[in-house]
Amino acid sequence: MSQSSKYEQGSVDPVTYRSALGNFVTGVTVVTTTLGGTPVGTTVSAFAALSLSPPLILVSLARKSETLAQIKRAGIFAVNVLSEGQREIAACFATSAGAGKFEGIEYENGQSGAPIIADVGASIECDLEDCFSGGDHEILVGLVRNATVEGDLAPLVYFRGNFSGLAGENAVV
Numbered sequence: 267m268s269q270s271s272k273y274e275q276g277s278v279d280p281v282t283y284r285s286a287l288g289n290f291v292t293g294v295t296v297v298t299t300t301l302g303g304t305p306v307g308t309t310v311s312a313f314a315a316l317s318l319s320p321p322l323i324l325v326s327l328a329r330k331s332e333t334l335a336q337i338k339r340a341g342i343f344a345v346n347v348l349s350e351g352q353r354e355i356a357a358c359f360a361t362s363a364g365a366g367k368f369e370g371i372e373y374e375n376g377q378s379g380a381p382i383i384a385d386v387g388a389s390i391e392c393d394l395e396d397c398f399s400g401g402d403h404e405i406l407v408g409l410v411r412n413a414t415v416e417g418d419l420a421p422l423v424y425f426r427g428n429f430s431g432l433a434g435e436n437a438v439v
């Protein structure tokens with residue numbers, strides 16, 4: 267049995283399902299790795315804390331993601347938690363331009379070698395510890411080896427298909 271046929275199709279209307287998911291507010295990350303000195307990365311909202319001890323996090327990546335394939339080869343990855351001013355970076359890494367996504371992006375290699383983008387709110391570097399099938403996605407579990415925090419930077423927020431800051435674009439203050 268192929269992994270994608272493990273589950274029945276379900277009965278929810280697909281448009282309503284996507285809309286319901288879009289009503290869940292998330293932060294925005296860029297998940298990166300490097301292979302043979304070439305940096306790759308993709309925009310990811312499906313990021314979550316998994317365990318404090320041992321320190322584990324998870325990300326969910328589409329099977330078709332080029333970054334997923336590279337992470338599985340490299341065995342390491344970094345989660346870059348984007349800050350409010352980085353919506354252009356989020357849009358750039360949501361394309362399929364391979365290593366070209368890093369053109370004009372300021373970054374340095376972290377302890378693991380995975381790219382850490384400048385001015386992110388936080389970065390989390392991991393060893394790839396486990397990989398589980400989840401329909402048309404795969405769930406990657408990372409054992410955290412290193413983390414950095416820039417406490418004074420507000421986060422980038424994603425809600426109903428739009429980027430904003432914590433206060434929202436149309437917030438009344």
Ligand SMILES: Cc1cc2nc3c(=O)[nH]c(=O)nc-3n(C[C@H](O)[C@H](O)[C@H](O)COP(=O)(O)O)c2cc1C
Nearest residue numbers: 308309310311312326327328331332333360361362
């Ligand atoms: C705000 C936002 C969040 C996203 N979250 C995810 C995600 O959690 N998992 C995923 O696989 N793709 C996600 N995507 C889509 C990928 O970024 C996109 O498919 C990208 O082109 C994949 O690039 P790659 O093939 O180079 O890895 C998201 C896109 C946006 C704009």
